Amino acid sequence: QSDDFDWNMYLKETGSLSAPSECFRQSKIPPANDFEVGMKLEAHDPRNATSVCIATVIGISGARLNLRLDGSDSSNDFWRLVDSSDIQPVGTCEKQGNLLQPPLGYQMNVSSWPVFLFRTLNGSELAPATIFKKEPPKPPLNNFKVGMKLEATDRKNPYFICPATIGGVKGDEVYITFDGWSGVFDYWCKYDSREIFPVGWCCLTGDVLHPPGNKVPIAKNTKKIESSPFDATQHSMQSPQETAVILPTQQIRKSARINKPPGPT
Numbered sequence: 001q002s003d004d005f006d007w008n009m010y011l012k013e014t015g016s017l018s019a020p021s022e023c024f025r026q027s028k029i030p031p032a033n034d035f036e037v038g039m040k041l042e043a044h045d046p047r048n049a050t051s052v053c054i055a056t057v058i059g060i061s062g063a064r065l066n067l068r069l070d071g072s073d074s075s076n077d078f079w080r081l082v083d084s085s086d087i088q089p090v091g092t093c094e095k096q097g098n099l100l101q102p103p104l105g106y107q108m109n110v111s112s113w114p115v116f117l118f119r120t121l122n123g124s125e126l127a128p129a130t131i132f133k134k135e136p137p138k139p140p141l142n143n144f145k146v147g148m149k150l151e152a153t154d155r156k157n158p159y160f161i162c163p164a165t166i167g168g169v170k171g172d173e174v175y176i177t178f179d180g181w182s183g184v185f186d187y188w189c190k191y192d193s194r195e196i197f198p199v200g201w202c203c204l205t206g207d208v209l210h211p212p213g214n215k216v217p218i219a220k221n222t223k224k225i226e227s228s229p230f231d232a233t234q235h236s237m238q239s240p241q242e243t244a245v246i247l248p249t250q251q252i253r254k255s256a257r258i259n260k261p262p263g264p265t
């Protein structure tokens with residue numbers, strides 16, 4: 001839980017709205033995380049989606065699991081939600097008549113795989129089927145609008161979930177922009193991505209919300225009447241216009257109570 005960032009204050013100060021929870025493929029009540037470090041499970045290899053491998057829980061944060069594929073090194077660790085369809089109890093693959101596969105980048109000779117698999121599972125702690133949760137359904141439509149705020153996974157540093165803004169909408173895709181960062185972390189994803197969350201998600205799950213960056217100023221929306229004070233005709237015709245002004249990052253960081261300096265790079 002992040003004690004140094006206040007969404008309510010931040011939304012007020014930036015004059016922005018949060019994306020409604022119905023926009024997301026996430027459960028309204030986040031799933032409980034009953035996994036423990038060391039438990040083993042089956043996971044789709046992120047680099048080779050058709051193959052199902054054995055993975056070990058090496059870390060836990062909020063409703064997410066940090067996973068390492070057995071037989072792979074630490075350079076391809078990844079995060080999955082406890083209600084992700086990419087993970088399942090050990091035995092699922094076999095029940096479906098399929099074979100567990102060595103991960104991409106399996107360090108030993110493939111001929112050693114059956115023995116490696118046996119030794120990996122023998123006497124290990126398997127995650128019980130009851131702690132896996134059903135994936136929530138896809139919302140029927142992309143209802144995101146440009147400017148809506150959300151919490152989004154930084155794909156380059158997937159441990160981080162950060163305050164973000166919808167920067168674009170195109171068909172069934174949305175452009176995720178990270179508040180206070182230069183744009184190098186921004187990405188397009190499907191509206192039903194499991195990597196994006198409604199405002200308040202981290203607070204509810206006990207995950208860590210990484211505060212906005214201080215690399216670029218944060219845009220502030222204001223409703224202003226832009227017209228000449230002497231032109232009464234025009235004035236009466238004009239409706240309020242949305243004007244983007246820039247709020248100094250330092251001011252936001254101070255008043256939204258973001259006191260921690262950004263972490264090391």
Ligand code: MLY
Pocket residue numbers: 154157160162178181185210263264265
């Ligand atoms: N040390 C890295 C971390 C950047 C993280 C950005 N995310 C949170 C959007 C850097 O400063 O480049």
